[in-house]
Amino acid sequence: MTATLERDFVATLRAHSRRYHDQHPFHVRMNAGRCSRGQLRGWIANRFYYQENIPRKDAAILANCPDLAVRRRWIRRITDHDGTVPGEGGVEAWLRLGEAAGLTRDEILDHRHLVPGVRFAVDAYVNFARTRPWVEAVASSLTELFAPDLMAERLAAFERWYGWIEPSGLAYFRARLEQAPRDCEHALEVVTAYCLSADAQQRAVDALAFKCDVLWAQMDAIEKAYPE
Numbered sequence: 304m305t306a307t308l309e310r311d312f313v314a315t316l317r318a319h320s321r322r323y324h325d326q327h328p329f330h331v332r333m334n335a336g337r338c339s340r341g342q343l344r345g346w347i348a349n350r351f352y353y354q355e356n357i358p359r360k361d362a363a364i365l366a367n368c369p370d371l372a373v374r375r376r377w378i379r380r381i382t383d384h385d386g387t388v389p390g391e392g393g394v395e396a397w398l399r400l401g402e403a404a405g406l407t408r409d410e411i412l413d414h415r416h417l418v419p420g421v422r423f424a425v426d427a428y429v430n431f432a433r434t435r436p437w438v439e440a441v442a443s444s445l446t447e448l449f450a451p452d453l454m455a456e457r458l459a460a461f462e463r464w465y466g467w468i469e470p471s472g473l474a475y476f477r478a479r480l481e482q483a484p485r486d487c488e489h490a491l492e493v494v495t496a497y498c499l500s501a502d503a504q505q506r507a508v509d510a511l512a513f514k515c516d517v518l519w520a521q522m523d524a525i526e527k528a529y530p531e
């Protein structure tokens with residue numbers, strides 16, 4: 304691929320920031336300090352379903368990926384989320400976020416707050432990774448290009464507006480500030496190396512658009528369940 308074509312492709316992917324869920328009204332209210340305790344707890348409990356399914360999504364990508372060098376790096380995502388021993392990893396950190404916000408571990412783990420729309424959106428993402436070509440699944444993870452800005456804004460907002468959440472609970476977001484740029488740099492390397500035809504590039508762009516829809520639908524369902 305020529306440098307110009309690659310630049311255009313990457314620019315088209317990056318332009319999907321316009322469809323990212325940082326602009327969802329619920330996130331806008333969250334970052335402006337306008338969410339109630341109940342709304343934040345509802346968001347945390349529901350988003351847990353996304354967190355716990357991310358490693359299963361990444362395991363599906365590994366299972367479908369014939370490229371050893373890619374697998375060797377991709378596997379890190381699973382250990383980042385699952386940890387390698389009890390008490391570690393992103394899933395555990397999210398549970399601690401929930402506890403810091405006044406939820407019990409049990410009520411997060413047993414999905415009693417999980418609403419159907421969030422379940423459907425997350426299941427659609429895992430299913431996409433299981434059934435579509437692995438490079439498209441890699442492309443769908445590229446929403447993480449846009450995540451660090453949102454994470455930084457969220458951290459500042461939580462510290463400023465939601466002092467009732469124990470600050471140690473925010474460790475999850477701090478870890479993602481480092482993990483997300485590393486992860487999406489790798490994902491971008493993979494899609495630019497593998498998507499060389501206009502068709503392949505379009506499929507990658509479509510996969511990213513699909514993922515923006517997953518995240519948006521998830522937020523719509525949360526917003527409906529915890530109205531103003």
Ligand SMILES: O=C(O)c1cc(C(=O)O)c2c(n1)C(=O)C(=O)c1cc(C(=O)O)[nH]c1-2
Pocket residue numbers: 357443444445446447449450453479518
């Ligand atoms: O809180 C967020 O806004 C947000 C967004 C995203 C994303 O853009 O998909 C991820 C995460 N968080 C996240 O914590 C995470 O581990 C993650 C993994 C992935 C992925 O698609 O592989 N996205 C995201």
